[in-house]
Amino acid sequence: MTVAVHGVGTSRFGRQLDRSAASLACEAIVEALEDAGTREVDAVWVGSVYGEMGVAQRALHRLGITGVPIIRVENACASGSTAFHEAREAVRTGRYERVLAVGVEHMTSRFTGPIDPEPLDPEGRAGLALPALYALAASRYLSEGAVTEEQLAAVAVKNRRHGVSNPRAQHAGEVTLDEVLSSRLVADPLTRLQCTSITDGAAAAVLGPARGDTREVVVESSVLRSGALWDYRSEHVWGYDIVAETAAAAREQAGIELADVDLLEVHDAFTIGEIVTTEAVGLAAHGEGGALAASGETAIGGRIPVNPSGGLLSRGHPLGATGLAQVAEAVWQLRGEAGGRQVEGARRALVETMGGGVSGIDGNACVVAVLAR
Amino acid sequence: MTVAVHGVGTSRFGRQLDRSAASLACEAIVEALEDAGTREVDAVWVGSVYGEMGVAQRALHRLGITGVPIIRVENACASGSTAFHEAREAVRTGRYERVLAVGVEHMTSRFTGPIDPEPLDPEGRAGLALPALYALAASRYLSEGAVTEEQLAAVAVKNRRHGVSNPRAQHAGEVTLDEVLSSRLVADPLTRLQCTSITDGAAAAVLGPARGDTREVVVESSVLRSGALWDYRSEHVWGYDIVAETAAAAREQAGIELADVDLLEVHDAFTIGEIVTTEAVGLAAHGEGGALAASGETAIGGRIPVNPSGGLLSRGHPLGATGLAQVAEAVWQLRGEAGGRQVEGARRALVETMGGGVSGIDGNACVVAVLAR
Numbered sequence: 001m002t003v004a005v006h007g008v009g010t011s012r013f014g015r016q017l018d019r020s021a022a023s024l025a026c027e028a029i030v031e032a033l034e035d036a037g038t039r040e041v042d043a044v045w046v047g048s049v050y051g052e053m054g055v056a057q058r059a060l061h062r063l064g065i066t067g068v069p070i071i072r073v074e075n076a077c078a079s080g081s082t083a084f085h086e087a088r089e090a091v092r093t094g095r096y097e098r099v100l101a102v103g104v105e106h107m108t109s110r111f112t113g114p115i116d117p118e119p120l121d122p123e124g125r126a127g128l129a130l131p132a133l134y135a136l137a138a139s140r141y142l143s144e145g146a147v148t149e150e151q152l153a154a155v156a157v158k159n160r161r162h163g164v165s166n167p168r169a170q171h172a173g174e175v176t177l178d179e180v181l182s183s184r185l186v187a188d189p190l191t192r193l194q195c196t197s198i199t200d201g202a203a204a205a206v207l208g209p210a211r212g213d214t215r216e217v218v219v220e221s222s223v224l225r226s227g228a229l230w231d232y233r234s235e236h237v238w239g240y241d242i243v244a245e246t247a248a249a250a251r252e253q254a255g256i257e258l259a260d261v262d263l264l265e266v267h268d269a270f271t272i273g274e275i276v277t278t279e280a281v282g283l284a285a286h287g288e289g290g291a292l293a294a295s296g297e298t299a300i301g302g303r304i305p306v307n308p309s310g311g312l313l314s315r316g317h318p319l320g321a322t323g324l325a326q327v328a329e330a331v332w333q334l335r336g337e338a339g340g341r342q343v344e345g346a347r348r349a350l351v352e353t354m355g356g357g358v359s360g361i362d363g364n365a366c367v368v369a370v371l372a373r
Numbered sequence: 374m375t376v377a378v379h380g381v382g383t384s385r386f387g388r389q390l391d392r393s394a395a396s397l398a399c400e401a402i403v404e405a406l407e408d409a410g411t412r413e414v415d416a417v418w419v420g421s422v423y424g425e426m427g428v429a430q431r432a433l434h435r436l437g438i439t440g441v442p443i444i445r446v447e448n449a450c451a452s453g454s455t456a457f458h459e460a461r462e463a464v465r466t467g468r469y470e471r472v473l474a475v476g477v478e479h480m481t482s483r484f485t486g487p488i489d490p491e492p493l494d495p496e497g498r499a500g501l502a503l504p505a506l507y508a509l510a511a512s513r514y515l516s517e518g519a520v521t522e523e524q525l526a527a528v529a530v531k532n533r534r535h536g537v538s539n540p541r542a543q544h545a546g547e548v549t550l551d552e553v554l555s556s557r558l559v560a561d562p563l564t565r566l567q568c569t570s571i572t573d574g575a576a577a578a579v580l581g582p583a584r585g586d587t588r589e590v591v592v593e594s595s596v597l598r599s600g601a602l603w604d605y606r607s608e609h610v611w612g613y614d615i616v617a618e619t620a621a622a623a624r625e626q627a628g629i630e631l632a633d634v635d636l637l638e639v640h641d642a643f644t645i646g647e648i649v650t651t652e653a654v655g656l657a658a659h660g661e662g663g664a665l666a667a668s669g670e671t672a673i674g675g676r677i678p679v680n681p682s683g684g685l686l687s688r689g690h691p692l693g694a695t696g697l698a699q700v701a702e703a704v705w706q707l708r709g710e711a712g713g714r715q716v717e718g719a720r721r722a723l724v725e726t727m728g729g730g731v732s733g734i735d736g737n738a739c740v741v742a743v744l745a746r
Binding site: 044049053054057060061066067068069070071072073074075076082086089093094095224225226227228229245355356364365 | 417422426427430433434439440441442443444445446447448449455459462466467468597598599600601602618728729737738
């Protein structure tokens with residue numbers, strides 16, 4: 001059964017202490033349902049990391065969506081993508097006709113400062129919270145000559161420029177290379193403007209069997225994998241292998257080559273993340289992802305735009321919502337509804353999200369999906 | 374595709390500060406894999422409420438289960454049942470051949486005293502934590518003459534007696550009606566011995582296509598539903614409707630009547646819970662569940678044993694593990710491996726778990742499954 005996305009919606013993204021998780025989820029769900037032209041769904045998958053028990057049920061009750069199965073999933077930063085993946089599988093296997101996937105995270109009500117290391121997480125206890133883990137990858141790249149500090153910063157410049165045309169992004173303005181490099185150091189070599197933010201937001205999608213509608217976006221593939229325990233002696237930095245393997249499987253399931261893809265929305269929680277990901281999915285050889293980012297080829301108007309939405313560096317990163325926000329962007333792009341950030345003629349998009357840290361305790365998951373018009 | 378449970382396993386249950394969630398999960402998974410005679414699975418569903426991100430991944434890594442999809446689900450007290458349900462659906466729809474469902478909760482590392490009300494939960498803020506919500510149902514039953522205090526207490530006496538033969542239960546000894554009634558009042562009319570406990574533990578099951586093995590237990594049905602917003606003016610107490618509807622759907626999916634069931638494992642987090650549930654599933658008419666519990670008919674050796682494992686009142690209630698611990702008990706019973714608590718000639722079991730509170734915010738979910746030999 002071919003599965004289509006019939007509607008998407010998101011809230012605005014940013015610190016929103018005036019809004020509740022339920023309110024944000026409602027906003028995204030209502031937009032997605034209206035976009036899909038339906039008010040009824042047969043099942044709901046909810047992605048959220050820090051949300052309380054049944055985090056989306058208040059929103060769903062408010063909208064009269066009761067009685068149907070509601071399944072909340074968590075897969076670290078890939079929680080929203082996991083909800084999307086499971087919703088697609090539910091339609092593909094014939095379990096349900098109309099499935100709602102929703103992701104929501106209200107992080108400001110949980111975190112007042114930087115994210116504390118999880119107490120049972122050995123990396124976290126060693127000070128290796130996620131910014132530090134990504135910084136280690138960036139340091140290795142720098143020491144190998146596989147990237148320059150300017151190339152790292154170029155990712156932030158590009159994505160913040162894209163984000164200028166994204167009215168729902170947390171961060172609105174352009175930044176210069178100098179501003180990125182001279183912003184506060186978070187985890188050497190990653191500066192503040194190379195890191196995503198604490199964000200409140202929600203995103204949703206309505207999936208169902210493809211009907212051949214002109215507006216519908218088909219899910220050509222969606223693959224979910226967990227990673228193996230990473231080892232510093234590995235040939236690649238942390239995260240490369242799981243993204244490479246998941247993306248290869250997603251291309252194979254869709255029956256396409258990367259050359260058939262017109263744009264990518266990838267997990268740029270940190271600048272090095274986008275660079276490693278573009279290499280892992282095959283856009284650039286090892287050590288050439290930084291140059292690619294600096295070249296303009298992955299900017300809107302370039303050969304293969306990466307993160308035309310502005311990515312997590314602009315949109316922010318409401319963990320459970322992020323994957324579905326990426327899907328929403330892909331759908332808008334493929335329909336030609338992306339306004340000032342439209343990738344002209346986009347017919348196929350690849351969406352990638354990776355969640356978790358090095359070790360098992362805080363999870364390691366990757367979802368790659370291919371969507372096409 | 375008919376789905377079978379090929380192996381089950383659990384840890385011991387109780388306060389286990391010397392054990393980690395990963396260690397408990399490992400114990401349950403290893404037993405389930407050995408029971409199933411396999412070391413490989415194609416996908417994993419994990420049920421946990423309070424577990425950290427990727428709570429089971431450390432255990433899975435330790436066992437070499439990497440690369441496969443791992444999906445953590447949360448559905449309040451029905452989280453383990455949701456993992457079981459999703460694992461069954463994954464096999465039934467042909468997504469995977471060998472699926473591991475695991476539930477784990479290490480509650481003592483999270484709660485040092487009674488569970489705090491969730492800060493955004495209006496019932497919790499009003500002091501209506503779950504013991505109080507169940508107590509309101511019990512009070513209504515008392516005021517309607519639908520139950521007596523002695524009948525409520527009889528549930529605890531019965532289940533603790535069953536639990537004497539369950540070597541993995543948190544609470545080992547028998548209790549008398551007087552002891553139950555005179556134990557500390559938690560939420561009027563529910564006394565301490567009528568409430569389940571803070572528990573650490575894990576449980577697991579390996580599911581796959583039925584092969585016709587003599588030991589295998591077939592999943593005849595599994596239904597998951599969420600509830601509607603409950604209203605105090607409802608004809609039934611909170612929880613009755615969702616259990617009744619889910620159980621009816623599960624019987625229909627299995628093509629059986631309740632008379633075809635030989636034993637039930639149900640959600641007796643509080644004594645009133647078992648009474649309402651036996652009425653909701655149709656074992657007793659409204660107002661007669663208490664008399665049924667006191668009659669001995671639902672004791673081992675009676676007409677239709679309920680909670681031969683000792684239930685949550687004996688086993689304890691490690692939220693994410695509970696549903697899979699119930700499934701494990703059903704499997705042991707149907708195979709004739711339940712030792713001193715064996716229900717003679719048991720061929721079919723019904724398993725029920727309900728999660729969440731009155732309102733949407735803390736979720737409301739029910740899973741009912743029918744297993745048969």
